Amino acid sequence: MNKKVSKEQHLLSVMQKAFDKGQQGNMDANKMLNWLKQELQTEYTFQSEKAL
Numbered sequence: 001m002n003k004k005v006s007k008e009q010h011l012l013s014v015m016q017k018a019f020d021k022g023q024q025g026n027m028d029a030n031k032m033l034n035w036l037k038q039e040l041q042t043e044y045t046f047q048s049e050k051a052l
Helices: 002-023 029-051
Strands: none
Touching: 002 029
């Protein structure tokens, strides 16, 4: 369960960063989606490598 909470906290953190970046006016929808995708993939890759 701790792992699930950690993943949820990470996702919320990424979403907050995305919201903050959007508020700064530097991102349109496409840039936002690309940034989110990259951010989440990077964390997934990091977690997978760490598990190995």
